[in-house]
Amino acid sequence: MALLQTEYYSSHERWQQRHSLRYFLLWRFFVYAILICTAMIVLIPLIWSVITSFKSYTEIFINPYKFLPEKWVWKNFADIFQAMPFHLYFINTLKISTACVLGTLATSALAGYAFARLQFPGRDYLFLGYLATMMIPRQITLVPTFILMRWLGLLDQHAALILPGLFSAYGTFLLRQFFLTIPYELEEAAIIDGCGYFRRFLTIILPLSKPALATLGIFTLMTSWNDYLYPLVFLNSEKKRTLVLGLAVFRGDVDIQWNLLMAAVVMASAPLIIAFLAAQRFFVEGIATGGLKG
Secondary structure, three states: OHHHHHHHHHHHHHHHHHHHHHHHHHHHHHHHHHHHHHHHHHHHHHHHHHHHOOOOHHHHHHOOOOOOOOOOOOOHHHHHHHHOOHHHHHHHHHHHHHHHHHHHHHHHHHHHHHHHHOOOOOHHHHHHHHHHHHHOOOOOOHHHHHHHHHHHOOOOOOHHHHHHHHOOHHHHHHHHHHHHOOOHHHHHHHHHOOOOHHHHHHHHHHHHOHHHHHHHHHHHHHHHHOOOHHHHHHOOOHHHOOHHHHHHHHHOOOOOOHHHHHHHHHHHHHHHHHHHHHOHHHHHHHHHHOOOOO
């Protein structure tokens, strides 16, 4: 009798294991199918843009639904420099984005460290008021910013785009949350050695905050690089235009040279893709640990 019970329980456990394995494999298949479909939805427009950039002007309209071109036209990437001052737009965008990224990292790191480590009256209330500005859309502050820049004489200057981009409430929040995860005992050891706030910030906090800094840098770079509204309002002359604004003007209203436009889009998107791939490890780690502690 005991032997029969043992065999029954053994067969029952094996059946449960096979059932659990089938359920696990079915669930994994379902999850991967959703991820693959989502990835295809995101990647198809990018792939289509890259393929279109190698087509000729006539082929785009003769065979608009043909995926691969009959003849790969590499000349589109050279012709775009003749059709528009692409190099000038690229340099302007790179200058503005670099200044915004460096400025945002500096101001957000200092403010985040102050809110995370310094003790002063009204700190938490000031931080909440600072976060409240995140609920105000940029479009609402556009008119006051325009009036301020006109008063400062910065219209049609890149400084009108750089100065508002030097500060970020989200960046301060992200870095403040990350700084709170760093053990305070590390700073206590530095205090014993006579280190002040600024030296502890430079030698301890910043080297340990590379994931959060990389995450904030990528977000700021994408926001500044792809900004269209503010350059449209503040910049008037052609030599001051950014890439997004220049591509919008090049698109035109009647005749659109899609092959050249897609070639310009591919070259304009390449720096963002390269920056993300270079900082991907820090980016993922920063997203995972940025909001662990309040």
